[in-house]
Amino acid sequence: MLLIVVSSFIFTEKRMAMQIFPESVRKIWNEWELRAMVLISLSLQAILILIGSWRKHSTSNILRIVLWLAYLSADSVATVSLGILSNNQEDSPGDSVNPDYIITAFWAPFLLLHLGGPDTITAYSLEDNELWLRHLLGVAVQVLVAFYVFLRAWSNKVLNFLAIPMFIVGIIKFGERTWVLRSASSEHFRESMLPHPDPGPSYARYMEEYSSKKAEGFKVELGPPIEAPKAENNSNDAGGVLDDSIQNAVILNKAYSFFETFKRLCADLILSFHNIEKSQTFFQNRNSEQAFEVIEIELGFMYDVFYTRAVLVHSRLGGILRCISLSLTVSVFLVFLFKEKHAYTGEDVAITYVLLVGAIILEMYAVVMLLSSDWTTLQLNKHKNGVLKLFHTAVSSIPLVKRNRWSNKLGQYNLITFCLKNRPAKCIFIKKDLFINKLLEKYRYQDSEDVSKELKNLIFTQLKEKSKSASNFDACKQLCARRGAQVLRDAKCLVRLGWTIFGVEFEQSILLWHIATDLCYNFDVKRNSNVVPNQNCKNSKQLSDYMLYLLVMCPFMLPNGIGQIRFQDTCAEAEDFFTERKSITDEEKACTMLLKVSTDISPSEVKGDRSKSVLFDACRLAKALQSMEVEGHWGTNEKKWELVSQVWVEMLSYAANRCRWSDHAQQLRRGGELLTHVWLLMAHLGLTEQFQISEGHKRAKLVVQ
Structure with a gap:
């Protein structure tokens, strides 16, 4: 296996380099090398899960540098740790398995868990999603290495059996990350939004009927087309007469509904006139504060789709996997807590406790973040659940959990x-x-x-006024091409x-x-x-x-x-x-x-x-x-x-x-840009060239006299 070969090479080179240090330093290094790497791996996971979601609403360059270093280092540290584990068995005497190796081999599934990464950041940039196939290969190789370490440490001890459920948790996390990266890649993201094939009304059948009636001597004419009925738009939802809770719920539901439609812009797909008209009707009846709030929520959903596991975590399958991983981790911790541990060194036992407690805390924190998100609020609006609502309210009231949807800078x-x-x-x-x-x-x-309310109002008022002239594709094209000339002409x-x-x-x-x-x-x-x-x-x-x-x-x-x-x-x-x-x-x-x-x-x-x-x-x-x-x-x-x-x-x-949609999406991980909000707002108001010219679904009618 390539990873074992590479890690063995690194291991050999490292030992040769350590020869220049005194014996006492080499001894300490050999004892604490793996322990330090495992603790560093856990620390990097804590950094990623704590500040991974902060970049959604922060423009700090320091935060970006820290997160970038942690993201790049996390996989490398865990991979090298697995390589060290695969080389440590050589110190075991005879055919017996050294107890120190047994407990350190128990750390292998935790390293797989770390390689799976936290829910708050699966991809640092859009390019990471495109490399999902490489990550899949890494999954296969690293699972095999961890399993190799597990087999070499097998001795029918309790720790060997406890490693099995942790392997399941690690593989779940690793598999989730790969699936999410694949789903957010440009090819599969686009495929997920392609409509079902639609052949339309049967032309051959229509012409057969036409020829048959004409042959029978009837006078046949092509009647006026029958237009498909349009869905009614409720433009009065979220009106000012509603209380705040109902208004916020309606705005959130509308934002998600629009997100499901307008995310096509991020896959270079076109919108229909029906989509544009429905969106225009909604935004024309809103003030700037409500309009920008809808845009903020939509872009928040877009960020979650491209950079986090939100889509999977908030699905039924994701909930089941979350329950399985958390229950297995807690069960392993309880068994290890009451297990006899005299055969192992105190340092290794302490590190194992740290890994178990760390895994539980990080999982619980992920659950807290899940409960406080807009996705959970959306689910509560659709399906009333008293217990879940109680937890959601309690979690949302925690000051540290409250987060802005973007930097507003x-x-x-x-x-x-x-x-x-x-x-x-x-x-x-x-x-x-x-x-x-x-x-x-x-x-x-x-x-x-x-970004002041007055500035948002200025932008929204001017764009809303423009959208009233966006009656057809040519008009939209002219409106989108303006960069100041029309203002000077009017003045x-x-x-x-x-x-x-x-x-x-x-x-x-x-x-x-x-x-x-x-x-x-x-x-x-x-x-x-x-x-x-x-x-x-x-x-x-x-x-x-x-x-x-x-x-x-x-x-x-x-x-x-x-x-x-x-x-x-x-x-x-x-x-x-x-x-x-x-x-x-x-x-x-x-x-x-x-x-x-x-x-x-x-x-x-x-x-x-x-x-x-x-x-x-x-x-x-x-x-x-x-x-x-x-x-x-x-x-x-x-x-x-x-x-x-x-x-x-x-x-x-x-x-x-x-601006290209990919550049807009890249800025979402840097706190967001006003330019991106304006781009999506323009699309909602019909000020975009990314929609089809045909005006709805029509069907020809055959008139027989």
Whole structure:
């Protein structure tokens, strides 16, 4: 077996390397090597199950690094531990089995249990689901190795018999993980949603009847088609007259119903007009808070499908397997508790207790997480169960169990702040010209803010208004292609500002409007401390910094382009500008000096196209916005900020619709992105190109006269 060969090689190399250490150190190492590896394996499982679900609502980079290391290390540590176990029998005297080997061999099924992993994280990323076949091969090999260790330690002792139920538990866990990985892989996920083959009405039978009636001399005509009846939409559910518990239940049920339909978007399948109309009717009658709550729940279900065992665990089979594994583990613990253990060393007995208690605690924690999830609430809404509801209520009231469905954070990045370099370096020992310093510097200027209700309301109101025009496929296609031009056209300033949208790449528009928004915000708000910014001004600033955050930190979520090059060149020009003027020390002075630069001649006519910087083009845009306010195009700056905020919402929706579903799904494990919520919300409102053109099920009627 390959694993035994590899582990034997590692074992031999390790022994050769240990020869350089003193005898006392080698002795301690040989005694505690396996024990340490087993305890580390259990510790990694505890880390995975405790913080595996936190990434659903956390944007912490430290958490991601810890979880990534634990996920990659967990399988390796357990596998190496099995390899060490397979080599330890050589120390046994004669044909007898060393008691120390018997108790350590009892740890083999626990290592299988660890290889199965916790319920809260089966896949670290989508790519892990695609490797399910490799994991299946690993299952077969590692089960054989564990069984090999078990057979070599067999001596009709109680521990040998106790290992059998633990083997069953380990194989259950291992099998569950493989099945879930396979189910979430792109191929099988898509296959699971394909409808049953539908040949439609029999054309041959229809034509036979047509020919027969015509041959008999009847006048036969093709009558008007018979349309299949549409399901009635109850648009008044979850209305404001209902109490909170009923309203929350209805919203949860609706979210799951929509999830079952709209998860087709994650398999590159199309939706029907009926699906779109039903969804539109529901969301058109909701406020922004209810709409985004439905989206949050749906994306939570999507996260669980791709990264956890939720689908299996919350099924009837999953419940049975959970009961079997927990009852077997508790039974083994009770038998071991009252068993005579004098033949074994105290350290090994203590470690065995730790493994058993650890397995029970982790299983109980998994049950607690199961009871507190939206899946359980959904089941309680469908099937009334007093006992389960009591447990669910008790578990949900525990502060440590309460979790947000997503981070509700908005990444923020500001170009001028980044160029001023005012924030001190976290590590003074790293040289400035090293790549690692540049990487850390990029993260140093990344901020985040909470997504406000006002911002959600702005986005939802504008998208809902757009959806009223989505009457057919062509209209949807045009609406999805808008990235600010329609807003400028409605405000009658397309001629003056259209150059920032037409004929330029999308990332260029983002940089132009980002810098211009920053300059206008500084001029209107920061320079006048007594002026309170209106809500559109705040929303514009947030969305401006968020779109630049996507451009810098998540460029894969935006349409293809040269965004990184354009950002670097713009930063280089800004840094040169600030360096030449020593008086610029903060953002307010920087914006003031930029606005003072004359832009009567287009920068491209002076500089050519060698540099992709848009710094002073953005200054032209900011001055145009300010001058239109002064010239009386708008009565107050509120009109200006209303325009800017609407432009940003159009850019946001354009980016959301152009991002691939796999990139949206990847962000679910990083706390979630507002862009992903907007993408799914647009699909619900019919603002998507991913639906079929045919309008329902029709059947031709034969008219005989």
